Amino acid sequence: MKVHNRIRIGLLTVLMLGMLATLARAQQRYDLLLKGGHVIDSKNSIDRITDVAIANGKVARVADNIPAMDAKKTVNVSGLYVTPGLIDIHVHVYAGTGRANSYAGDWSLYPDSYTFRTGVTTVCDAGTSGWRNFPDFKDRVIDRAKTRVLAWVNIEGYGMENAAVQQDPRNMDAVSAARTVQNYPDIVIGIKTAHYAGADWVALDGAIAAGTISHVPVMVDYGPGHPNRPFSEALKKMRPGDIYTHTYGRPRPLLDERGNIRPEFVEARQRGIIFDVGHGEGSFLYRQVVPAIQKGFVPDSISTDMHAGNMNGGMKDILNVMSKLLNIGVSLPDVIRLTTLNPAKEIQRPQLGNLSVGADADIAVLRLRKGDFGFVDVNGARMAGTEKLEAELTIRAGNVVWDLNGITRDDWRSLPPDYGLQGDDSWDGTMHHKVLPDR
Numbered sequence: 080m081k082v083h084n085r086i087r088i089g090l091l092t093v094l095m096l097g098m099l100a101t102l103a104r105a106q107q108r109y110d111l112l113l114k115g116g117h118v119i120d121s122k123n124s125i126d127r128i129t130d131v132a133i134a135n136g137k138v139a140r141v142a143d144n145i146p147a148m149d150a151k152k153t154v155n156v157s158g159l160y161v162t163p164g165l166i167d168i169h170v171h172v173y174a175g176t177g178r179a180n181s182y183a184g185d186w187s188l189y190p191d192s193y194t195f196r197t198g199v200t201t202v203c204d205a206g207t208s209g210w211r212n213f214p215d216f217k218d219r220v221i222d223r224a225k226t227r228v229l230a231w232v233n234i235e236g237y238g239m240e241n242a243a244v245q246q247d248p249r250n251m252d253a254v255s256a257a258r259t260v261q262n263y264p265d266i267v268i269g270i271k272t273a274h275y276a277g278a279d280w281v282a283l284d285g286a287i288a289a290g291t292i293s294h295v296p297v298m299v300d301y302g303p304g305h306p307n308r309p310f311s312e313a314l315k316k317m318r319p320g321d322i323y324t325h326t327y328g329r330p331r332p333l334l335d336e337r338g339n340i341r342p343e344f345v346e347a348r349q350r351g352i353i354f355d356v357g358h359g360e361g362s363f364l365y366r367q368v369v370p371a372i373q374k375g376f377v378p379d380s381i382s383t384d385m386h387a388g389n390m391n392g393g394m395k396d397i398l399n400v401m402s403k404l405l406n407i408g409v410s411l412p413d414v415i416r417l418t419t420l421n422p423a424k425e426i427q428r429p430q431l432g433n434l435s436v437g438a439d440a441d442i443a444v445l446r447l448r449k450g451d452f453g454f455v456d457v458n459g460a461r462m463a464g465t466e467k468l469e470a471e472l473t474i475r476a477g478n479v480v481w482d483l484n485g486i487t488r489d490d491w492r493s494l495p496p497d498y499g500l501q502g503d504d505s506w507d508g509t510m511h512h513k514v515l516p517d518r
Contacts, residue, residue, distance in 0.1 A: 104496035108421035109134045110477060110480070111487075112150035116444065119412055121420040122433035124282030126412055131161055133440040136477035141434055151516040154402075154487050159471055162415050163432050164200025166422040167397050169298070169324050169357045169382035171182045172228060173216045173238070182207045182239035183216075186273075186386045188228040193385070195481040197396045201431055202226055203422075204270025204486075205298060205384070206233035210259040211250065213267070225475060227441070229426065231298050232259045233269035234286040235332055243275045248281045251456030253288035256262070260293035263385060268426040269322075273300035278307040283316055290321070296425065298322045300357070301331065311343040319351025324427060328362030328376055330455065333371050335468040342377050358394045358457070359384030372407050380422045381414070393455035398445075398468045403454045405456050406464030411447065433514040446470035 108130040118125050118141065123339045131138065132144040147153040171187045178184025190202050198208065208216035213232055221228045233239065236250030244250070257403060260267045270289045275282035283299065290297040299321065301313055310331045314361045335341050348354065356363065357377045381404065383389075385396050392399060401414045409417075423432030430438060473481035482488065491498075 085358045090198050095392070095514045096243050101171075102263040103426075106150050106151060107144075108132075109139055109150040110152065111440075111444070111474075112145055112147060112153045112481075113156045113161055113430060113444065114145070114147065115155055116151055116161035117161050118161045118434065119415045120163060120434040121416040123435060125404050125434070128157075131442065133442075133474070136440055138434050138436055138438045138440050138442075140436060150444055152487065153496065156472070156486070158446075159437065160415075160445045160447060161434075162198075162443050162445060163419040163434055163438075164202075164443050164473065164475065165397055165418045166201045166379060166426075166432055167194075167199050168203040168422045168426055169205045169355060169384050169387065170202045171207045171239070171384070171386040172220055172224075176215075177217050178213040178240060180325040181241055182386060183212070183237075184240075188385060188387055188390070190224045190228055193390070193396065194226045195473045196470060196483075197476065198445060198473050198481075199397055199400050200227060200441035200443070200473065200475045202228055202385075202428060203268060204228060204230045206231045206235075206273050207239050209233035209236040209238035209250065210252065210256045211236035212238060212260055217263070217266065225480060227431075227475075228269045229265075229266055229428070231269050232256055232270045232516055233273070234282055235272075235290060241461070245382040245406075246276060248277070248279075251281055253285045253292065256285070256289035257292035258308055260289070260295055267295075268428070269398040272297065272298070274302040276303045276305060278305050280308060280316070282314060283308075283487050287316060287318065287321070290318070295427070296320045296322060296353075298324055300324055304330065314347040314352060317347065317352050318352065319428070320425075320434050322355050322380075324349070324357030324382065324384070325359065325362035326356060327367040327371065328357075328359070328364055333367050333376065338370055340371065344376070349433070353379045354440075355382050355425075356400060357381045357382050357384045358389075358400050359386075359424065360389035360392055361457050363393065363400070363457050365460050366434060368403075368456075369407055372404070372409065377409060377413070377452065378404075378417060380425055381417045382422070393457050394460070398470060399454065401460070402452070402464065402467045405466050405468070406452075406454065430507075438475040440474055442472075443470060444474075445469065445472045 111133040113131040132140040173183045174187040176184045270286045272286035419432035452464045
């Protein structure tokens with residue numbers, strides 16, 4: 080009789096423990112909880128230590144002291160900065176075409192190969208494809224990337240296939256470019272004009288006409304210029320909300336011979352023209368950037384102009400460019416704003432660049448390192464710095480896609496002896512993103 084009672088008690092205990100475990104799981108409303116980080120969210124005016132909870136790929140809650148028991152997995156991010164996923168509005172990612180010496184080919188980079196390791200969750204290809212070859216770009220890159228890839232469509236029908244193509248007015252068709260925007264409204268954010276060297280205004284006028292028809296902004300890379308097309312006139316042609324990229328470079332210096340901001344830049348900004356960094360390999364000179372920022376001409380957004388020809392030079396990546404501005408004197412909250420809220424506004428995607436409840440859980444967790452660092456401009460000049468940003472963790476739509484030091488992972492000694500030895504040998508390329516729930 081006593082044996083039977085002990086069996087009943089044992090069964091009841093097992094049943095009770097099972098019920099408690101089920102109840103605990105039912106109370107776990109969040110998939111992932113980032114706890115104790117310094118959150119900077121410009122849209123929602125948050126700049127303090129607080130928690131961020133994620134559920135079903137969305138930001139579920141931002142609040143102090145969210146209980147760890149409410150989440151399947153809790154990650155301690157104290158000492159780190161938690162921001163919306165970074166947005167880079169000027170990149171070149173039309174890769175895989177096989178074209179040599181071409182932005183629409185060997186010079187482009189597959190986005191997932193570099194974005195997540197720098198906290199970037201959204202990129203905007205800057206006119207590498209035009210209205211003729213955009214469908215190929217969409218099929219070849221956009222539809223296959225885990226990174227959110229948006230696009231500026233080039234007024235030139237074949238985009239940046241080669242230098243000669245970009246000088247051919249026969250493919251600069253405003254109606255066709257505008258139709259591409261209308262056919263792909265979720266992906267195409269605007270029109271791009273770049274590198275045109277002719278004596279007329281066909282490229283810029285065509286781009287602005289296409290932008291006007293389709294109600295989207297135009298990004299302008301003025302190119303080598305021409306005496307018949309003065310740069311000051313180009314700025315006057317641009318509409319409020321249009322973006323001038325490559326602000327701090329050559330051959331159109333922002334500063335005059337006396338070190339003052341040129342009046343055409345001041346007047347354009349007053350009219351609502353947006354000035355983007357577009358660092359690249361020719362558009363970030365300390366003798367332009369430092370005095371301009373000291374005089375108050377801070378960029379509206381930070382972008383890289385990322386491609387294979389500049390990533391190993393002074394530019395490197397978006398965190399390196401952000402770190403440059405940080406060491407020049409732009410505050411960390413402002414640097415974050417210039418890579419989250421501002422670019423989201425500029426590309427007319429207000430749902431991006433913030434940690435509002437219900438927004439896609441695109442999140443960067445950044446470490447601000449202190450030490451002795453060096454930063455190089457496009458001419459090879461060095462600037463010493465004491466602060467440098469580093470991506471510790473990147474989350475895209477609720478999934479961990481970059482984890483520098485494994486802070487979301489369990490110590491191998493705490494796992495079962497057969498962990499990793501179960502199942503078949505197949506691999507879909509995403510297994511390394513799996514985050515084990517707390518046990």
